[in-house]
Amino acid sequence: MKSAVVVEPNKVEIQNIDIPKTGDNEVLIKVKTVGVCGSDLHLFHGTHAFRNPPAILGHEIAGEIVEVGEGVTKFKVGDRVTVEPHIGCGECEYCKKDLLNLCTGKKAPGTPGWIGTFSEYFNAPEQTVYKLEDNVPYEIGTLIEPLAVGIHAISRIAVQERDTIAILGSGTIGLLTLVAAREAGFKNIICTDTQQFNLDMAEKQGATLVLNPIKDNIEEKVKEFTNGRGVDVAIVAADAPVIVDQASSIVRKRGEVGIVAMITEQIPVNTYNFVFNEINLFGAMTYETKDFAKAAELVNNGLDLSDFITQRLPLEESQEALDILSKKKENVVKVLVEVEK
Ligand SMILES: NC(=O)c1ccc[n+]([C@@H]2O[C@H](COP(=O)([O-])OP(=O)(O)OC[C@H]3O[C@@H](n4cnc5c(N)ncnc54)[C@H](O)[C@@H]3O)[C@@H](O)[C@H]2O)c1
Ligand SMILES: [Zn+2]
Ligand SMILES: [Zn+2]
Structure with missing residues (x-):
């Protein structure tokens, strides 16, 4: 499958990589839309705290489930979903308080052990997956992640x-x-x-x-x-x-x-x-699961965020998508990459 990889600072390549294996408790998602975020720019420029080139871009995602692992109970093939993109270690003081955002051993897309979302397929553990209602377009589903950041900031x-x-x-x-x-x-x-x-x-x-x-x-x-x-x-x-x-x-x-x-x-x-x-x-660092759930609920209840999407580009133009946000070449709020139209 195709993935957009930051191979060195300021350089993105579309590479062919293996489709990730679907673990027992995971779903495999056919990616529809992904968002370009400030933290992707940090990876792109080589200034991110823990994502370093070479790495696949992206953590904001919406798509359709095409495979479910044996242990998955809440989802089925065909479900339209988004993902809360972090997995806590489960052991530390913060994970025990449901503060995955503060876990120092957390896994995030684009770090070793988890691919980035700028890919044709993306695997995610069931507990990180949220359903999108039929009336929620994939592109709006992609904004649940940054909305969760705003909700978390206000919750603090x-x-x-x-x-x-x-x-x-x-x-x-x-x-x-x-x-x-x-x-x-x-x-x-x-x-x-x-x-x-x-x-x-x-x-x-x-x-x-x-x-x-x-x-x-x-x-x-x-x-x-x-x-x-x-x-x-x-x-x-x-x-x-x-x-x-x-x-x-x-x-x-x-x-x-x-x-x-x-x-x-x-x-x-x-x-x-x-x-x-x-x-x-x-x-305020990313979000707690309760913030993400609240963001998903607001969007599923019809919160209209469509105004915020200002550019849409194909996966092949990921570098241009990053440049638009980075250089503010155009009037821009959220740049989306349409992995599959
Ligand atoms: N804490 C978190 O978990 C978290 C998550 C995502 C992003 N972020 C960070 O939040 C920040 C904003 O992210 P974003 O995606 O909205 O970035 P962005 O570049 O889209 O937005 C920044 C905005 O600030 C404006 N700006 C620049 N200088 C300004 C000034 N002096 N006064 C007022 N506005 C000014 C810009 O015109 C732009 O519209 C970034 O630093 C990003 O890394 C934090
Ligand atoms: Zn983001
Ligand atoms: Zn932890």
């Missing part, structure tokens, strides 16, 4: 007030965090981005106020909007040197700053804001 918020949230960065993750904030009942949602296209998208998805840090003084505008108080929580969903300071400057006293962006370079942070205003800082 401890403050009780749901008055105003700011989301800094309105790419796929920022926008899906906006969707999750909307679902969680935040009354006012402020979104920022440097691209007008993304700001328009945020507005369309229910942002109350959109701001561009290139043109707007974010601190001033947010303070104005909140009558000087500041937001209850700010989520950092973009990678920029000033962004954590920006977040802490707009949060109210005893509010929270959450970081979902993977900022791989060290950036300077003004700690004084955190102390002076007693602001709590948290990180």
Whole structure:
């Protein structure tokens, strides 16, 4: 079968590899659509924390089951599905608390022992598989994974007030965090981005106020909007040197700053804001199974995410798909690769 492999930094090749064997407790999926994610860019550029070239791209997927292992009980051939793409070691402190996202021995697609989803077929253990309702297109099913990231980020918020949230960065993750904030009942949602296209998208998805840090003084505008108080929580969903300071400057006293962006370079942070205003800082790493289940439920209940899909390319053009997201060559939110139309 064909797979898209990052053979060395910035180089993708379509290679012929063996179809993975379906284990006893696994299903084999004929892949329909896969998503390009920021972490695929890290693999592509050779800056990922644990995915290193050569490796097959991808962890966002939707497709149809074509084979089930002997031990599989919940699925059958023909089921339309998506996959929660991580497997915990099952033994560690975090796995025992259902925090697979924090397991240091976890397996993920594109790491040794599991192929990546940019492949014609993909194998997955039954417990990681979720059914898609008949009315959910495969491409929307592919967005359940990044939606789970947004849901998890919102689930990490401890403050009780749901008055105003700011989301800094309105790419796929920022926008899906906006969707999750909307679902969680935040009354006012402020979104920022440097691209007008993304700001328009945020507005369309229910942002109350959109701001561009290139043109707007974010601190001033947010303070104005909140009558000087500041937001209850700010989520950092973009990678920029000033962004954590920006977040802490707009949060109210005893509010929270959450970081979902993977900022791989060290950036300077003004700690004084955190102390002076007693602001709590948290990180949000992928999702817990409950977040993924919630994302699947929302999509299966008809949550419409179709606006977020801005480009569709065939598997052969995987490198171009990565370039579009990486260089922002076009107006872009989510780039999908259609492995099989
Ligand atoms: N924590 C996790 O589990 C997890 C999961 C997926 C992605 N991520 C990370 O989240 C971040 C966002 O991912 P994405 O897929 O949405 O990426 P993306 O590139 O699609 O979105 C980033 C957005 O930020 C905007 N931006 C750039 N500079 C900005 C600034 N100074 N202020 C406001 N906006 C700015 C860009 O225009 C873009 O729209 C990345 O760092 C990614 O690695 C984290
Ligand atoms: Zn992803
Ligand atoms: Zn573990």
